[in-house]
Amino acid sequence: MDALKPCPCCGSITQLRVISISSLLEEDETPSAIFDYYDRRFTVICSYTASGVDGCGVSGPESNSEENAALYWNNRESDHSSTRYRISDGR
Numbered sequence: 889m890d891a892l893k894p895c896p897c898c899g900s901i902t903q904l905r906v907i908s909i910s911s912l913l914e915e916d917e918t919p920s921a922i923f924d925y926y927d928r929r930f931t932v933i934c935s936y937t938a939s940g941v942d943g944c945g946v947s948g949p950e951s952n953s954e955e956n957a958a959l960y961w962n963n964r965e966s967d968h969s970s971t972r973y974r975i976s977d978g979r
């Protein structure tokens with residue numbers, strides 16, 4: 889699998905994870921047909937945890953394999969990392 893590009897929202901590279909989408913669901917509270925479906929669907933997520941210093945929680949396109957999830961993540965057309973904001977000092 890190719891290396892993942894940094895998150896376009898927060899720039900994190902260390903928090904990126906390729907996951908099964910079912911891991912985002914509560915198995916107990918999800919109908920089994922839906923859980924099974926998402927168990928075979930994958931995405932890249934910029935892992936977010938409550939401790940704060942991690943990723944931003946954004947996720948990439950849904951895919952049918954881990955390899956394709958990574959591919960879609962790296963090939964997204966809208967890459968906000970090309971946007972640069974300048975902080976003015978007001979003078």
Ligand SMILES: [Zn+2]
Binds near residue numbers: 945
């Ligand atoms: Zn992020």
